[in-house]
């Protein structure tokens with residue numbers, strides 16, 4: 001049986017053509033900076049984001065951590081949203097490994113932190129009692145806020161605030177290319193305002209492994225040492241970088257299909273009694289490939305399945321979706337390279353039947 005796997009866009013498997021590109025990759029020892037395929041990927045990504053240099057890392061988590069450890073040191077502070085991936089899902093790495101303190105600010109539903117909140121959180125560098133604010137972290141698209149796109153104007157406004165105080169802006173752009181396709185704007189519209197940007201090749205772009213961290217040449221030189229310290233100096237890793245290059249060449253424009261499928265899915269969900277989806281509502285900017293399913297609490301009190309039961313029933317029907325959060329009333333469904341429009345239609349039939357228990 002073939003699963004319709006909507007748990008995440010990380011579940012894609014490399015296509016035949018991508019595997020072919022990997023097999024053909026010219027490689028060398030990348031710790032010696034002698035892997036031509038890795039160098040090409042780093043330059044290509046940096047060019048796309050109009051940054052001076054890039055660094056290939058094993059994961060988005062390693063990319064964000066490497067950035068934070070490069071910008072900030074023990075006892076320094078970062079400003080991060082309470083729904084940020086970096087705060088929720090990266091094992092507290094910047095504190096655990098870097099001794100970096102976090103000022104956690106409330107995200108609003110648009111994935112932003114209000115500018116006044118950020119301004120309030122910035123410490124007075126002359127106050128002997130306070131840690132020094134070094135970095136403001138933003139995320140685009142914002143995963144836990146429904147895959148919403150941050151507006152370029154917002155990112156620019158945060159950067160103006162930061163620059164004025166000599167604070168870096170780090171952009172977790174795990175799905176920056178989704179944002180770019182959704183608004184029909186180049187990724188530079190967001191990257192130009194950030195000092196460092198991390199993009200994932202292993203999410204919607206469909207590569208098996210890898211992220212690229214970009215910034216100034218000086219930043220990337222320092223980040224390269226940090227990556228080595230984290231055990232992330234890899235050797236003939238051009239085999240993986242080749243998959244990333246293939247993804248940048250062939251899998252960016254097709255993100256539009258994922259967005260169209262996600263819209264179809266969200267609208268279908270909204271038409272099922274007791275279910276709703278924020279992604280079926282208008283967004284301030286745009287939604288992308290993440291669809292959240294909200295189960296009406298009243299319906300659950302009257303016997304409708306909660307998130308755990310609903311996902312179990314979906315599994316029996318060949319569809320995988322992730323329960324999210326602690327309320328027991330939220331599921332996440334993600335469209336990607338291995339999900340067709342027919343799969344979405346099939347998933348909606350399964351969802352309806354799972355709700356009704358038929």
Ligand SMILES: *Cc1c(COP(=O)(O)O)cnc(C)c1O
Nearest residue numbers: 059060061062085139143172174
């Ligand atoms: C997935 C993700 C990451 C981390 O990437 P991994 O490769 O899974 O470590 C970081 N930020 C966001 C927003 C993500 O969705």
